[in-house]
Amino acid sequence: MFFNTFNWRLKPCAPNYSTNDTSGAEGGHKLKDAMATPELGSTASSLPAEILGKIFHDMLDSFDSAEKHLYSADNAQALLKISRVSSYFREVVISDPSLWAKAPYINGIHEDFLPIILSRSEHCTLELSFMEDESLAKNPQLRSQITSHFKRVSRLQVELAVAYEGSVLQSLLSTSAQSLIECTILLLGDRNVPLEFFNGRVLGPFDNHAPILRSLNLVNCYLPPMHYSSFPSLSDISIQYIGDQLLQDALPFMPAGDLFRWPAGFKYLRTLTLFNCIERPAFVALGASQVPVALPSLRCFILETSTEGCQHFAHALQLPTSCSRSITIIFPQERQGLEDAYSAAHAASLFIPLDVRYKQCSVGTPSDPPYFRLIADRMVATLRFKLSQVHLDELPEPVHLLIRMLCFPQTSSLTAKHIFLYQIWTAITSALTKPLSTIPILNLWFGKDSLAPCLLLELIQAMSRMEEVVFRTNDLLAHPSIQACLDRDNAPTLNKLEIPLDNESENLKVKATLTEFLHHRREVKGVTFRVRDSTLAGLGYAAPDAIRNMIRNISEDFPNFVFVTWIRY
Numbered sequence: 314m315f316f317n318t319f320n321w322r323l324k325p326c327a328p329n330y331s332t333n334d335t336s337g338a339e340g341g342h343k344l345k346d347a348m349a350t351p352e353l354g355s356t357a358s359s360l361p362a363e364i365l366g367k368i369f370h371d372m373l374d375s376f377d378s379a380e381k382h383l384y385s386a387d388n389a390q391a392l393l394k395i396s397r398v399s400s401y402f403r404e405v406v407i408s409d410p411s412l413w414a415k416a417p418y419i420n421g422i423h424e425d426f427l428p429i430i431l432s433r434s435e436h437c438t439l440e441l442s443f444m445e446d447e448s449l450a451k452n453p454q455l456r457s458q459i460t461s462h463f464k465r466v467s468r469l470q471v472e473l474a475v476a477y478e479g480s481v482l483q484s485l486l487s488t489s490a491q492s493l494i495e496c497t498i499l500l501l502g503d504r505n506v507p508l509e510f511f512n513g514r515v516l517g518p519f520d521n522h523a524p525i526l527r528s529l530n531l532v533n534c535y536l537p538p539m540h541y542s543s544f545p546s547l548s549d550i551s552i553q554y555i556g557d558q559l560l561q562d563a564l565p566f567m568p569a570g571d572l573f574r575w576p577a578g579f580k581y582l583r584t585l586t587l588f589n590c591i592e593r594p595a596f597v598a599l600g601a602s603q604v605p606v607a608l609p610s611l612r613c614f615i616l617e618t619s620t621e622g623c624q625h626f627a628h629a630l631q632l633p634t635s636c637s638r639s640i641t642i643i644f645p646q647e648r649q650g651l652e653d654a655y656s657a658a659h660a661a662s663l664f665i666p667l668d669v670r671y672k673q674c675s676v677g678t679p680s681d682p683p684y685f686r687l688i689a690d691r692m693v694a695t696l697r698f699k700l701s702q703v704h705l706d707e708l709p710e711p712v713h714l715l716i717r718m719l720c721f722p723q724t725s726s727l728t729a730k731h732i733f734l735y736q737i738w739t740a741i742t743s744a745l746t747k748p749l750s751t752i753p754i755l756n757l758w759f760g761k762d763s764l765a766p767c768l769l770l771e772l773i774q775a776m777s778r779m780e781e782v783v784f785r786t787n788d789l790l791a792h793p794s795i796q797a798c799l800d801r802d803n804a805p806t807l808n809k810l811e812i813p814l815d816n817e818s819e820n821l822k823v824k825a826t827l828t829e830f831l832h833h834r835r836e837v838k839g840v841t842f843r844v845r846d847s848t849l850a851g852l853g854y855a856a857p858d859a860i861r862n863m864i865r866n867i868s869e870d871f872p873n874f875v876f877v878t879w880i881r882y
Contacts, residue, residue, distance in 0.1 A: 419443035438467035503556035627663035658740030677758030
């Protein structure tokens, strides 16, 4: 999930390598030994250069836009080691420019090695990743080489160290980027900076010339809206602030009104990710001239923001119905009351299309943040609420007791956070009554120790046509209130269960609870056991018989009318 949002794994800069470097010699000897065996050596030496070149390509690290990590010297070192195996290998490596196009690294490189890499890669486009720090600031020759070959760079990742303002980055932003396809800029530290510092008379990023740039990822920085016209081919945008939330009010952020000034070219966007990237207070009432920005081609939208920010984006952006979206609400440091839970749920619900026929609803509280998800044929809508850092007002004891007696009569371990979450689910249910009433499948993604069944009673009641419940864990069947939540009065159309099949499935308590439920809810005519591929692989050729025996043991006391089967996943 993008999505997921990005997993930033910042690796330390590479050590100082050169063409005469002997570090990693052990790995080089292993490579030589493996490829110099009589059988393998003769086979490899007989391969055409084109095939051998493809094999060498597979041995190199690829530019990974999802992981977002800096290139080290590994690719360059790998090519050097391969070239030492034999004269034929050396000839193939040196004569293939595309191999060396994957080798450029900046941090810690010997000043004589980079020209060799650039020369051997000839006119191929380059994948360039580096951190601008003290070592780069003190090496003007290296900076000059980077700038002079920048027109060849197709994929760029730049990290700016905490104490540096980015003179190299400024030079690159002022240079035409005719080959650039993907660009990631990450400013380390607790800061957020508008990228509008250019050299000389340059007025826009990449001298207003990045004609084929498709993906732009900005972390702790942002571009004013007028600069996006420099990117006519842009299809993927990510803007994130990942610094200290407590400093957010003291830093510059993208003005909320900038959303309405995004260029018409954004109608071709395919993915858009926005994390904590607009100024506070975020919500600005729509004026007569502020028409929502239409994003008709958008396929994936990921948003993490405050309740007010969520309200603003919901009014400022017009998403197509088929666009999958993931909305995460974060709460400020000040204390929250029940009215804040309602406001957050209402704001997030604004992103759920009401005219879509959803096939599944999924609710999960296995970890923070808890989520609510609706699944249709062509889109998935997910709402998350980050409660781990939220500070809640404790309810007066009489009110707390009354809520517990009315809503949670079977539990005593009720906290302010549970009531806050209950208010969220209740508000979502109220806002989405229409689509919930037609959904046939409910996924319960939590275990027996969760209070979620109690919190979701109104949601279950709202799903008046629910036919199937899918359990994440089979121990949920032993939850003290699960049978009450799925009683005939609450789930009148329920006729099927799906549960995982594992070692816990034959637990006597689980078996007894499931059997009791099936005898009580005689409308339930089917039970499907879900078996992991890893479980089947562990059982080997005997897997089908072993699965049938387990199911036979579990279902021996089921009512005769219940149809039992299993599926793999």
